[in-house]
Amino acid sequence: MSERLTLPIGPQHPLLKEPIHFRFTLDGETIVDADIRMGYNHRGIEKAAEERTYIQDLYMIERICGICSHTHATNFVQAVEKILNVEVPPRAKFLRTVVGELERIHSHLLWLGVAGHEIGFDTLFMVSWRDREIVMDLLEIITGNRVNYGMNTFGGVRKDMNQEEIDETLKGIKILEERTLYYEKVAREESTFIARVSGVGYLPKDIAIAYCAVGPTARGSGVNYDVRRDFPYAAYDQIPFQVITSERGDVLGRTLVRVGEIFESVKIIKYALKNLPEGPITARVPRKVPQGEATSRYEAPRGECIHYVRANGSEKPDRVKVRAPTMANLMSIRHCLLNQQVADIPIIIAAIDPCLSCTDRLILLKQAGEKEGEILTWEELRRRSIAKKPL
Amino acid sequence: MGMWVDVNSSEIRNWVEEFLKSGAFRLLSTISGYEEGDNYYILYHFVGSEGDLNVRTSVPKENPVLPSITPVLPGGILYEREIQDLLGVKFEGIIDGRRLILPEHWPEGVYPLRKDFKPGEVKSNE
Numbered sequence: 001m002s003e004r005l006t007l008p009i010g011p012q013h014p015l016l017k018e019p020i021h022f023r024f025t026l027d028g029e030t031i032v033d034a035d036i037r038m039g040y041n042h043r044g045i046e047k048a049a050e051e052r053t054y055i056q057d058l059y060m061i062e063r064i065c066g067i068c069s070h071t072h073a074t075n076f077v078q079a080v081e082k083i084l085n086v087e088v089p090p091r092a093k094f095l096r097t098v099v100g101e102l103e104r105i106h107s108h109l110l111w112l113g114v115a116g117h118e119i120g121f122d123t124l125f126m127v128s129w130r131d132r133e134i135v136m137d138l139l140e141i142i143t144g145n146r147v148n149y150g151m152n153t154f155g156g157v158r159k160d161m162n163q164e165e166i167d168e169t170l171k172g173i174k175i176l177e178e179r180t181l182y183y184e185k186v187a188r189e190e191s192t193f194i195a196r197v198s199g200v201g202y203l204p205k206d207i208a209i210a211y212c213a214v215g216p217t218a219r220g221s222g223v224n225y226d227v228r229r230d231f232p233y234a235a236y237d238q239i240p241f242q243v244i245t246s247e248r249g250d251v252l253g254r255t256l257v258r259v260g261e262i263f264e265s266v267k268i269i270k271y272a273l274k275n276l277p278e279g280p281i282t283a284r285v286p287r288k289v290p291q292g293e294a295t296s297r298y299e300a301p302r303g304e305c306i307h308y309v310r311a312n313g314s315e316k317p318d319r320v321k322v323r324a325p326t327m328a329n330l331m332s333i334r335h336c337l338l339n340q341q342v343a344d345i346p347i348i349i350a351a352i353d354p355c356l357s358c359t360d361r362l363i364l365l366k367q368a369g370e371k372e373g374e375i376l377t378w379e380e381l382r383r384r385s386i387a388k389k390p391l
Numbered sequence: 392m393g394m395w396v397d398v399n400s401s402e403i404r405n406w407v408e409e410f411l412k413s414g415a416f417r418l419l420s421t422i423s424g425y426e427e428g429d430n431y432y433i434l435y436h437f438v439g440s441e442g443d444l445n446v447r448t449s450v451p452k453e454n455p456v457l458p459s460i461t462p463v464l465p466g467g468i469l470y471e472r473e474i475q476d477l478l479g480v481k482f483e484g485i486i487d488g489r490r491l492i493l494p495e496h497w498p499e500g501v502y503p504l505r506k507d508f509k510p511g512e513v514k515s516n517e
Contacts, residue, residue, distance in 0.1 A: 037491070038491060039492035039494065042492060044503070044510060046477075046504065047503055047504060047508075047510060048510075209417075209418070210464070210465055210466055211465055211466040212418055212420075212464075212466030212467075214418070225416065225418065225438070230438070231438075231442075295393065295420075295436055295443070295445060297420065297438075297443070304418075304420060304438075306420045306421055306436060308423045308434065308436065310425055318425065318427075319423070319425040321423035323420065323421035323423075323470075327421075327469055327470075328420075328466075330469060331465070331466055331468060331469055332466075
């Protein structure tokens with residue numbers, strides 16, 4: 001029997017920009033076991049949410065993730081709106097949908113670039129990130145921000161869209177639709193791309209279900225579940241769209257699902273903007289949140305995201321639980337990695353589109369042996385950031 | 392909104408096993424926990440072909456132990472490990488009960504999501 005080697009990667013490592021630790025057991029070049037350790041990015045958001053008011057929480061929860069910020073904010077307001085028993089006006093529901101789908105396009109284009117980069121196809125990385133600028137600009141036109149849009153409030157949205165903004169958005173997504181045709185062509189026809197990702201990171205459908213995978217990771221293995229269709233929120237019950245699945249189960253399947261979803265997002269945005277209902281964008285909301293509890297689900301770009309909010313009648317929530325899609329998808333990733341080659345580790349991990357700032361949220365830590373923490377003034381922080389010499 | 396069901400904590404594994412067999416599509420979205428009065432409450436948030444289902448069970452604070460569902464549903468592993476780390480509720484029979492989130496030198500018996508925990512008061516056990 002050949003000797004086995006343990007290969008630790010991370011928490012700081014070349015695969016991802018965010019910290020997570022992987023421990024691979026190798027037999028030659030083949031992975032025979034994989035283990036995960038996380039927590040390096042925990043910021044204590046669930047605990048912090050219990051110590052802040054609902055409106056403060058909304059701003060903090062929006063900042064859980066820089067990409068899925070609208071996801072978390074919408075999910076949190078939806079849960080609180082359920083407890084408040086508030087009906088959101090139709091126009092606000094449509095506007096939430098539009099921003100949510102632009103966010104999906106932004107996230108999927110970002111993923112496509114990262115996937116291209118991980119397999120050495122850097123041209124794909126450059127062109128897809130160039131096109132991502134279009135959707136970032138649209139989000140800035142609509143909400144005022146490229147990330148952390150601040151669009152949501154309890155009972156509706158904070159900003160309306162005028163005709164000029166609608167026209168700009170329709171113009172922008174038309175360009176994106178044309179560019180996506182090219183990406184689809186790459187995913188379906190480019191022989192080097194297909195050779196590099198087909199059969200890689202195989203996840204059978206039964207394992208995907210047993211390990212509770214969600215989003216494009218699950219749909220790429222033929223699991224036909226999409227929160228937008230199965231538990232419609234915002235305006236998804238009034239907008240026609242298709243749920244994209246693939247039976248392939250490999251990285252190529254996940255790519256085809258994501259590219260297909262960009263087309264569906266474009267369709268949803270077009271439909272929503274052409275059928276935008278007239279009327280107010282916020283409902284009147286009681287000042288006090290009564291006792292109660294609610295869950296809210298949202299189809300984030302990476303899959304189902306769920307929030308559970310428990311209210312005790314005070315101005316602060318009793319408990320806020322956030323489960324981001326990456327947490328769900330990390331459980332099946334071990335199966336994707338088994339019997340694969342070391343060289344395929346980056347693309348297999350990238351294929352679930354991991355987002356650790358969503359997944360890891362908890363505690364502020366001081367390392368053992370570290371001196372007393374120091375609190376810096378803004379001026380001192382700024383001085384240090386521009387200091388030329390090491391301190 | 393959705394269905395809410397109460398299950399005795401000693402029955403939870405059997406209940407989940409039966410539930411998984413009872414329909415075509417079953418997904419455990421997450422497990423969450425909170426404390427109230429003398430108990431910790433654990434909520435299993437499921438999705439099925441019929442809709443969503445939240446299953447609640449409780450364990451007393453003096454002995455917060457309940458059966459793990461991971462032998463029948465391996466997809467619950469990270470959620471149970473997260474609760475073990477943060478709320479200090481133990482899952483008996485968990486297929487992998489190591490720490491997931493807290494670092495190795497975090498002191499035993501300190502659980503950040505409990506209400507009596509205040510941020511900033513933890514000392515490393517090294």
